[in-house]
Amino acid sequence: MGLATFIGGIHPFEGKELSEDKPIQVLPPLAGEEMVFPLSQHIGAPARPLVKKGDQVLKGQMIAEAGGFISANVICSVSGVVKGIEPRLAANGAMVDSIIVENDGEDRAVDGFGEHRDCTKLSKEEIRDMIKGAGIVGLGGAGFPTHVKLTPKDEAAIDHVIVNGAECEPYLTSDYRLMMEQPEKIIGGLKVILQLFDNAKGVIGIENNKPEAIKKLTEMVKDEPRIEVCPLLTKYPQGGERTLIYAVTKREINSSMLPADAGCVVDNIDTVVSIYNAVCESTPLIRKIITVTGDAVANPQNYEVRLGTSYNRLIEAAGGFKTEPEKMISGGPMMGQALFSTNFPVAKTSSALTCFTKDEVKAQAPTPCIRCGRCVDVCPEHLVPPLMMKAASAEDLDRFQSLNGMECVECGCCAFACPAKRPLTQAFKEMRKAVAASRRK
Incomplete structure (x- = not known):
């Protein structure tokens, strides 16, 4: 039987060797550092501020609440004082209303932060409330509020919970490192989601250019009757929601449909880890794994960094630029957003900072279509x-x-x-x- 795949697609240069074998480094926040929390880090209505200038805040404290049904809470990632609420530059080039917090360096947290919880005893309503309270959204880039995704109209119709471990975007390796370093959290988070859907099985889809991750997770789920690993043919855009659903189930959806209409729920690797952290470890979404990579970067690396941290800090941690970058991208080269500055914060939907030299991004003038097909x-x-x-x-x-x-x-x-x-x-x-x-x- 062949590897699961879809029709079409391409094989761009992967570039993953720059960072795939380097363990995730934790980049702690600095005392006095300015942390910026945009109120729009998700699809839907902006969050509503719950704090004002001068307020003292704690790590794990909700500083903005969901502004509608399709919206998400914003959780403070440090302790400190609110310096103001004002427009700040986001990765998409827009000015977005943001809460500015000055880190006091004490890392004081709300009561109960980080406490272990027996998630097997929780009701479905409790699990969904915890995911909503933690401010979790799709961390693969879309940013759709996860608690909404996990509340379909017909819960009984969901028969596949698919964990997206394809990571088909060139240069990005953060999900791969999570699969290698925190597989127990991936499986634990998937089990939490399966508690919501009695008729579903869990499928972890991983491209076959990640054999070590396939081997590790396959071994760990061998005694899990509701979970399996599905090796996928390496091909871009295998990690797209529609293409992944087709590869795993052979069901097709279009723009007028949701994955739930095909009996599926799809979540990114880091999203599933964040669900485990929130439900089983009482830790809301306050951190992100970011790949800093590209041939212009001195030391490409994956970092675990607090939300609100400036991208400039990531560049410094990676040793700066060995060559002046010709192009910088938030995300990967295929679907990322070109940047004119790195003076913006790490947000929930951030995934990577990819920096290329002039030799890598030679512009070519377009010519007439030759109808090659x-x-x-x-x-x-x-x-x-x-x-x-x-x-x-x-x-x-x-x-x-x-x-x-x-x-x-x-x-x-x-x-x-x-x-x-x-x-x-x-x-x-x-x-x-x-x-x-x-x-x-």
Whole structure:
């Protein structure tokens, strides 16, 4: 039987060897350090501040509460004093209202922080409340509030809880290091989720370029009747939600559907670890594992860092730049966000800081389409990018929609495969934004 996979996809240079064999380093916060907590670190309504300037706060204290059903709490990662609430730069280039806390260096925590709890005795409602209280969202990049994802309309219809260990984005290795260093928390967190879904089995999907992780987790779940490891063919974007569901279950979903409509719940490796920390160890989401990598970085490394820490601190910890970077990306090279500054905080949806030299990012001018069809072959959503590009060039929103352009997941496969170097993905992103804006009118 072959490895689980999907139709389409590409094989970009992986770049994971820069950091994959280096254990996670804990980067503690510094006394006097300014910690910045954006109120929008998730999909949905911004969180509402619960503190004001001058307030003393503790590690593990909720400083902003969910601002609606689709929203998430914000938890302070240090003890200190609130210096203000003001707009600050986020990784997407936007100014976002943020709570600024000056770390007092004492690391004082709320009562009960870090206490072990027997999670097997908890009710489903208690588990969901703890996940919500901890401020957990999808940590793979999307940032959808996890307590909402784990509350589908038909709980009994969920028959697959899929843990996304594909980590198909080039250069990123934080999930791999978690699989190697904290597998017991991954399994423990998955067991907590399975307590919510009586009819489900747990599947940990891991690409076959991570044989040690597959071996380790397979051995650890051999006596778990409801959990299995599913080796996946290494191919980008195997870690996409739709492609992963298809690879594991052969069920297809589109943009009008949720994974729950296909009987699935999908969570990222770090999300599952965070669920374990919150439910079993009374530790809310206050930290993130970040890959600092790229050929411009002196010492590529994965760091466990408190939320709110400046990315400048991560660069310093990695030894700075050995060569001036030509391009810096929040995330990976395929789906990350290009940066004009690193003066922004680590947030819940942060995953990596990838820095490239000029030699790695040589720009090539686009030329006319040669109708080779490579973009069609690699599209995981079975779209026809040349026709979509024609509609985008004409700014024809109706035509773009009729070509199922809103099914595009912006994975970048088409632009990567294009020998003419046409900016396909960029054009489709703009068209999708324009269509979404027109629908709101």
